[in-house]
């Protein structure tokens with residue numbers, strides 16, 4: 001069955017790969033980005049800035065003008081927490097931009113009967129110690145002004161994982177409620193590791209974080225490719241993932257497993273080496 005999907009951040013990287021994957025499967029995909037053309041020069045369907053409230057309202061209205069029923073939303077638009085990035089922007093795009101887009105499209109997702117949302121979290125949630133918990137807390141309280149204020153008191157690199165943790169936790173907290181799963185809408189997240197995209201190219205060029213990128217541990221010995229994130233996203237969107245609710249799927253070539261061999265938590269175990 002042809003389904004209608006919405007992908008933000010569709011002009012580049014993981015978002016663009018997700019659009020390609022879903023279109024190759026024969027689905028209708030509405031693209032959303034702040035730039036009017038994608039990386040191939042093709043047009044973006046809805047051009048809006050998810051950093052601001054009016055921009056998010058434009059994005060929701062733009063999609064609603066094109067589709068009465070939406071089977072899935074992938075809010076992939078995001079900004080990295082690099083040297084010189086405004087930490088408040090990281091909060092506004094990564095958390096509030098994603099969450100408000102999804103909330104605004106809830107009626108269209110409910111109309112599908114089996115809608116699905118896949119948020120872009122990040123394995124920096126578990127891989128990067130010391131990130132700012134207060135920012136995540138304020139995101140989860142839905143207080144953008146306070147979250148932006150707290151973010152501005154620290155560095156963007158410490159705010160990026162906060163924004164991503166808040167997304168994964170929001171999906172879990174809200175996803176089990178009647179207004180989401182009660183309407184058949186499954187909220188899940190993916191937590192990619194380092195994936196080769198324009199965002200990580202920006203990281204490689206960063207004077208502080210660039211040199212650290214080379215020491216990033218993976219079990220498979222290489223960075224990920226955007227299509228390796230797109231395929232699991234497409235699975236989570238599909239009816240084949242009908243039992244998955246509130247999950248956060250790590251897709252990182254083994255980085256999280258290297259750093260946290262005993263996970264998910266839930267039971268204290270003793271030494272486990274043979």
Ligand code: NAI
Pocket residue numbers: 008009010011012013014015032033034035048049050051075076077078079080093097120121122123191192193194195196197198199200
């Ligand atoms: P990218 O930089 O290649 O693409 C991001 C897209 O978001 C761009 O097309 C950009 O125009 C759009 N965008 C940014 N700000 C926007 C705004 N205010 N309004 C509307 N659109 C906006 O990034 P990439 O690497 O493809 O990342 C996609 C998502 O995956 C992001 O949320 C990122 O945080 C997440 N992610 C990426 C990882 C990586 O290693 N590349 C790892 C973990 C998560």
